[in-house]
Amino acid sequence: MRWLRRRDREVIPDYDPGRERRAERRARELLRSVVDGADYEMYEQLGFVRVLGRGAGSGEGGYGYLIYPHRPIVAYDTESGELLSEYCVAFPDLSEPRGGEQLPDADDVLAKWMALHGDEHGLIADANMHLVGRQIDPAHVRRDLRRLADWQSRRARAEAQRTAVAS
Amino acid sequence: MKPGRGDVLLAEGDPEVSEDEQRLIEEFRRQLDQGMWAAVPTAIAGGRREAVMVRDFAEVPRDAEQVIFFPPAAGG
Numbered sequence: 001m002r003w004l005r006r007r008d009r010e011v012i013p014d015y016d017p018g019r020e021r022r023a024e025r026r027a028r029e030l031l032r033s034v035v036d037g038a039d040y041e042m043y044e045q046l047g048f049v050r051v052l053g054r055g056a057g058s059g060e061g062g063y064g065y066l067i068y069p070h071r072p073i074v075a076y077d078t079e080s081g082e083l084l085s086e087y088c089v090a091f092p093d094l095s096e097p098r099g100g101e102q103l104p105d106a107d108d109v110l111a112k113w114m115a116l117h118g119d120e121h122g123l124i125a126d127a128n129m130h131l132v133g134r135q136i137d138p139a140h141v142r143r144d145l146r147r148l149a150d151w152q153s154r155r156a157r158a159e160a161q162r163t164a165v166a167s
Numbered sequence: 168m169k170p171g172r173g174d175v176l177l178a179e180g181d182p183e184v185s186e187d188e189q190r191l192i193e194e195f196r197r198q199l200d201q202g203m204w205a206a207v208p209t210a211i212a213g214g215r216r217e218a219v220m221v222r223d224f225a226e227v228p229r230d231a232e233q234v235i236f237f238p239p240a241a242g243g
Contacts, residue, residue: 026173034208034235036216072243088243103237104173111237114206118220128242 027106069105087127
């Protein structure tokens with residue numbers, strides 16, 4: 001059992017130009033170890049991760065979330081693609097200002113991913129909800145939904161080809 | 168997870184070993200006392216990855232490979 005987060009009394013130099021890059025690399029490794037391979041590929045290739053809401057997959061009324069690093073979570077209708085709302089949420093670490101308050105991008109995505117999976121209603125309750133368009137351009141999100149659909153189609157085709165070759 | 172750093176190892180051990188378990192419990196409590204949230208990555212039927220939020224050491228599955236602590240959410 002490993003417990004991850006903090007190593008006490010670590011000295012953080014005042015200036016280290018490679019620190020953020022290294023932190024993001026570590027964060028991506030952690031993300032890859034926790035989420036599905038498809039979700040990790042989605043983040044690597046599209047820059048966001050999609051999480052289906054608890055009500056999704058049970059017929060009508062399905063919804064999902066797009067998780068962007070350090071941007072609001074966007075909820076959308078999985079049937080119609082209609083954008084539903086923005087949930088502005090952050091994970092500021094106020095304990096060590098010298099390290100900066102912001103988590104690396106991939107850590108921010110993973111924190112949202114874990115919180116949505118583990119306590120969707122709690123996370124949404126903590127977030128500030130707005131209509132889509134306050135912080136994220138709706139056209140950008142619609143384009144991302146199209147990119148996601150294309151990406152899923154390509155993946156499904158590739159999987160079907162692999163299955164055909166194997167059999 | 169840490170700003171500017173990514174994840175760092177806090178503690179590790181076998182919860183079936185008494186000394187290890189005590190150390191893990193103390194670290195768990197210390198993190199939650201500091202206001203951190205704790206999540207345990209899991210896999211459900213079909214291999215689909217999930218995560219559960221835990222608020223007490225007793226809620227951590229005994230076979231959990233890791234517990235991830237991160238700052239609590241705040242409205243952005």
